[in-house]
Each structure stands twice: as structure tokens, then as C-alpha cells.
Amino acid sequence: MESHPVTTLSLGSLENVRDRIRLAAERAKTNPDDVEILAVTKTLSADCVWNAWELGLTQFGESRVQEAEQKRAALENRFPPNRQPRWHLVGHLQTNKVRKALETFDCIQSVDSLKLIRLLNEEAERRAQPVSCLIEVKISEEPTKQGLPPESLGGFLDQCTRLSFVRIEGLMGVAPLFDDCQKTRPYFRALRTLFDHYRSFFVVPRPILSMGMSPDFEIAIEEGATMVRLGSILFGPRS
Numbered sequence: 001m002e003s004h005p006v007t008t009l010s011l012g013s014l015e016n017v018r019d020r021i022r023l024a025a026e027r028a029k030t031n032p033d034d035v036e037i038l039a040v041t042k043t044l045s046a047d048c049v050w051n052a053w054e055l056g057l058t059q060f061g062e063s064r065v066q067e068a069e070q071k072r073a074a075l076e077n078r079f080p081p082n083r084q085p086r087w088h089l090v091g092h093l094q095t096n097k098v099r100k101a102l103e104t105f106d107c108i109q110s111v112d113s114l115k116l117i118r119l120l121n122e123e124a125e126r127r128a129q130p131v132s133c134l135i136e137v138k139i140s141e142e143p144t145k146q147g148l149p150p151e152s153l154g155g156f157l158d159q160c161t162r163l164s165f166v167r168i169e170g171l172m173g174v175a176p177l178f179d180d181c182q183k184t185r186p187y188f189r190a191l192r193t194l195f196d197h198y199r200s201f202f203v204v205p206r207p208i209l210s211m212g213m214s215p216d217f218e219i220a221i222e223e224g225a226t227m228v229r230l231g232s233i234l235f236g237p238r239s
């Protein structure tokens with residue numbers, strides 16, 4: 001296995017991020033408790049995940065199936081049964097890794113095609129265990145970005161109502177990177193509009209709007225994010 005940089009999250013930096021979340025939620029007139037932190041631990045070691053969990057973080061995001069699988073294996077039996085973390089896949093999922101992904105993750109945030117969600121449904125049915133998903137919407141014009149085109153979302157969600165082993169909990173999006181993070185605002189606003197419009201499709205008590213990363217999470221919260229995906233601001237820059 002490749003070597004991991006030694007980084008540990010300090011209570012001070014976590015408290016600092018929590019303060020900033022609280023202030024952004026206040027600006028948006030929402031309850032700060034309704035904004036969850038997804039700690040993105042890609043490239044970090046299993047010990048790092050453990051340390052973050054001990055400081056109170058309970059949801060972890062990874063972008064590669066195999067890397068997450070290894071970390072989960074390294075941490076097996078360490079978390080008490082009543083305080084198991086929730087693992088989210090935030091990176092692109094190849095269709096040939098669906099089976100492994102369902103063994104490894106509790107939520108697939110990067111669902112962006114009918115082919116993929118049908119395979120997830122099939123595999124979840126085989127396991128007799130529904131899978132939680134977010135639909136990744138392409139809110140940025142950058143051709144390299146993943147996601148379902150916004151104009152396809154309505155038709156897509158209609159098709160998904162027939163898939164009884166996928167539970168769609170909400171939407172995920174990645175804004176383009178700007179020097180001035182204020183420029184991300186219209187992208188987050190557009191995703192929020194879609195989230196409100198299609199809310200009836202999200203069959204959980206508290207649907208998830210996963211948007212905002214280290215450079216722009218405060219803007220995302222002001223625009224209605226219920227989950228921010230934070231890596232470098234918690235753990236320092238990735239090598």
C-alpha cells in the first residue's frame with residue numbers, strides 16, 4: 001500500500017470549522033445542527049479516520065472503492081456497534097465495481113447514470129438490502145466534471161421510482177473552482193432549486209443536499225447545503 005502522510009485532525013481546527021458552519025447557517029437562517037460534516041479522508045490513513053471519529057466525526061467520504069475497502073478492513077471491530085460511522089462514496093463509480101462498492105459503502109453519492117443505478121438496484125436486491133444514494137448533478141460547465149445533466153434529472157427520477165432497492169436520499173454537486181469563492185454561489189443556488197423542486201422523490205425524513213468543499217462550504221451552506229464534504233480544511237493539504 002502507498003504511504004500516507006501523517007496528519008491528525010486537532011480538536012481546535014474542528015471547533016474552528018464548526019464555528020464557521022454555525023455562522024454560515026445563521027446567515028442562512030437555518031439550524032446549524034441541520035448541516036452535517038462529511039469528513040473526506042481520501043489519501044489519509046485508517047489511523048486518521050480513527051482519530052477523527054474519536055473527535056466526534058461520524059461520516060466519512062472516500063473517492064475510491066479499493067482504498068475505502070482497505071481502510072474499513074484496517075478498522076474492523078474498532079467502532080462500537082452503536083456508533084458505527086457512515087461511509088460515503090464521493091468519487092465516480094465504475095459499473096464493474098458496484099458489488100464491492102455495496103460491500104464497502106453505506107451511501108453512494110456519485111450516481112450519475114441509469115445504467116449505474118439499475119446495477120446498484122440489482123445488486124442491492126441480490127443482497128436483500130436497500131442502498132442509499134444521492135444523484136450527482138453536473139452543475140458546472142467544465143467537461144471533465146461528472147454528473148447527470150440538470151435537464152435530465154426529472155426523467156431520471158421518474159425512471160428510478162420503479163427501482164425498489166435504491167433509496168434516493170437527495171442530490172450531490174461539485175461547483176467549479178474559482179479564486180473568488182463567491183462565484184460558486186449561482187451553481188449552489190441552481191442545485192438547491194432542483195433539490196426543492198424534486199423533493200418528493202427523496203424518500204427519507206431529512207433529504208440530503210451535499211454541496212460545498214473546503215474552499216466554498218460557507219457559500220454552500222448559505223445556499224442551503226445540508227451536508228458539506230470537507231477534506232483539506234480539516235486534515236491539511238493532501239500530498
Ligand SMILES: *Cc1c(COP(=O)(O)O)cnc(C)c1O
Nearest residue numbers: 040063090213214229230231232
Ligand atoms: C476530495 C473531495 C472533497 C474534499 O475536498 P477538499 O477541498 O479537500 O475539502 C469533496 N468532495 C469530493 C467529491 C471530493 O472528491
